[in-house]
Amino acid sequence: MRLLLRQAVHRAVVDGIEIAASPDTPDREPWLWQVRVLDRILDGEPVPADRSRDRIGLPCRGSSAVLDVLAHGKSITTTTELLTVHEPMKVTRDTEEIAVLIVGRQSVLVEGRHRLHELDALVLEGDDPISFEIAPGEDETHEVPVGLVRLRSTTTKPISWVP
Amino acid sequence: MFIKNAWYVVAWSEEVTREPLARTVLGEEVMLYRTQDGKPVALADRCAHRAYPLSAGRVIGDNIQCGYHGFEYDCSGICVKVPAQERIPQRAVVTSYPVHEAHRWVWIFMGDAEKANSTPVPDNHWMTDPAWDRVTHTRLIESSAELIHDNLLDLTHESFLHESSIGDDSVFENGVTVEASPGRISVDRWMPHCHPSPLFEKATGLQVVDRWHTTDFQLPSLHTIHAGVVEPGGDRADGHLLEVLNAITPQTESTSWYFYGFCRNFNVGDQDLNDLLSTSLGQVLDEDANALALQQTRMEKRPQSAPDVLIGQDAGVAKARRLLAQLLKAESEPAGADDSASREPQRAS
Numbered sequence: 001m002r003l004l005l006r007q008a009v010h011r012a013v014v015d016g017i018e019i020a021a022s023p024d025t026p027d028r029e030p031w032l033w034q035v036r037v038l039d040r041i042l043d044g045e046p047v048p049a050d051r052s053r054d055r056i057g058l059p060c061r062g063s064s065a066v067l068d069v070l071a072h073g074k075s076i077t078t079t080t081e082l083l084t085v086h087e088p089m090k091v092t093r094d095t096e097e098i099a100v101l102i103v104g105r106q107s108v109l110v111e112g113r114h115r116l117h118e119l120d121a122l123v124l125e126g127d128d129p130i131s132f133e134i135a136p137g138e139d140e141t142h143e144v145p146v147g148l149v150r151l152r153s154t155t156t157k158p159i160s161w162v163p
Numbered sequence: 164m165f166i167k168n169a170w171y172v173v174a175w176s177e178e179v180t181r182e183p184l185a186r187t188v189l190g191e192e193v194m195l196y197r198t199q200d201g202k203p204v205a206l207a208d209r210c211a212h213r214a215y216p217l218s219a220g221r222v223i224g225d226n227i228q229c230g231y232h233g234f235e236y237d238c239s240g241i242c243v244k245v246p247a248q249e250r251i252p253q254r255a256v257v258t259s260y261p262v263h264e265a266h267r268w269v270w271i272f273m274g275d276a277e278k279a280n281s282t283p284v285p286d287n288h289w290m291t292d293p294a295w296d297r298v299t300h301t302r303l304i305e306s307s308a309e310l311i312h313d314n315l316l317d318l319t320h321e322s323f324l325h326e327s328s329i330g331d332d333s334v335f336e337n338g339v340t341v342e343a344s345p346g347r348i349s350v351d352r353w354m355p356h357c358h359p360s361p362l363f364e365k366a367t368g369l370q371v372v373d374r375w376h377t378t379d380f381q382l383p384s385l386h387t388i389h390a391g392v393v394e395p396g397g398d399r400a401d402g403h404l405l406e407v408l409n410a411i412t413p414q415t416e417s418t419s420w421y422f423y424g425f426c427r428n429f430n431v432g433d434q435d436l437n438d439l440l441s442t443s444l445g446q447v448l449d450e451d452a453n454a455l456a457l458q459q460t461r462m463e464k465r466p467q468s469a470p471d472v473l474i475g476q477d478a479g480v481a482k483a484r485r486l487l488a489q490l491l492k493a494e495s496e497p498a499g500a501d502d503s504a505s506r507e508p509q510r511a512s
Contacts, residue, residue: 004341
């Protein structure tokens with residue numbers, strides 16, 4: 001399943017936006033993970049003992065924001081990386097993995113048909129697609145920064161997600 | 164609670180005549196009629212005098228006369244005649260609602276009238292485009308509008324509820340691409356190299372096709388399903404195309420109007436096909452109506468501790484629910500004057 005979220009529909013949170021979370025509706029399922037883009041790192045924001053955190057810089061919003069991933073440490077492992085897209089590149093994910101792409105400055109074209117602009121996000125879940133191409137958007141002359149978050153279950157039970 | 168600052172279909176053009184039409188929309192009683200030059204008018208269906216329904220009165224010229232004591236209101240809802248006295252009370256006004264008529268649908272705006280002009284009316288031109296043919300239906304569904312939105316955003320139900328007509332396994336076997344943008348949710352399903360649905364096979368004679376349907380939900384009222392089939396490997400634009408219009412208008416919190424138009428760009432003018440589609444799609448709507456009514460009653464009895472168990476295919480459902488909640492919240496936040504106050508017509512002093 002592909003879920004394409006335009007920048008204007010992200011939920012506002014303190015100092016930033018929530019791109020995706022599981023669950024994203026309170027009191028539905030046990031809390032598992034949350035992906036946010038923050039304008040700044042909140043000084044001294046505590047991380048609860050049962051949670052892990054990944055953070056990388058994501059050039060966007062006119063400066064450098066922070067791609068912030070919180071996860072339930074015993075259930076979910078996360079990896080977060082910054083792709084620099086200057087030519088078409090292939091990204092592969094496992095079927096057991098949820099991938100979240102967030103575009104920094106400028107735009108990209110995913111699978112030749114989904115145009116993503118700054119802070120647009122694409123969440124990929126389930127068995128389709130497992131590999132996809134990302135290319136710089138038309139007219140992009142610079143490298144396009146794209147945050148890529150991978151979420152996996154720590155157990156044999158595959159991770160799934162309902163937005 | 165309803166989202167009011169939006170256009171909703173209130174009636175088919177042919178339903179609005181020189182005879183008053185009563186209709187409940189968004190929990191409010193409304194009456195409609197046409198002026199002498201054919202313009203539709205929508206007023207609150209309650210005489211300011213003693214709350215008698217204006218729809219039980221008669222149209223006189225461009226005015227509506229209450230059938231109880233003869234108060235007469237013009238198209239803007241202002242009382243212009245009280246038979247029993249010369250003086251017309253200042254408060255003798257009823258709410259008038261902006262209306263817009265296009266391509267066989269009459270739309271109504273129940274919210275802040277000043278926002279009506281700047282709120283776009285969704286496109287439904289396929290209903291009158293001569294290059295397209297269509298069949299239509301209307302249903303009053305015994306469920307909330309939200310359940311119908313869920314139904315249209317998760318079309319995997321076609322495989323089970325409508326397996327003899329528009330559904331088969333290809334629907335649930337193929338994943339979806341969901342796109343959420345302000346005011347809009349689309350759910351696209353591409354079904355390569357499969358059989359058409361049973362009804363489509365009967366209608367087109369095609370055996371193996373590439374097939375798709377994309378529900379384009381323009382919040383909060385219209386789902387346009389862009390669908391079709393094409394020979395495997397062909398271009399979507401060259402296919403047998405459908406535009407299925409589903410206008411959902413809450414009647415009450417637990418009942419909804421469903422205005423349906425199934426438009427196609429092939430076999431235009433084929434009356435036999437129209438008859439087949441009209442009968443089959445009427446049955447499809449009845450199946451939906453029955454299922455939705457059952458869901459509504461079960462949900463009303465369901466404990467709060469047992470919310471829906473959503474799955475990946477429900478991505479569009481989940482996102483639409485959130486955007487609808489955001490729209491409702493935005494309208495309910497205090498932003499100035501009461502909606503009804505700004506809508507009430509002002510009598511010239």
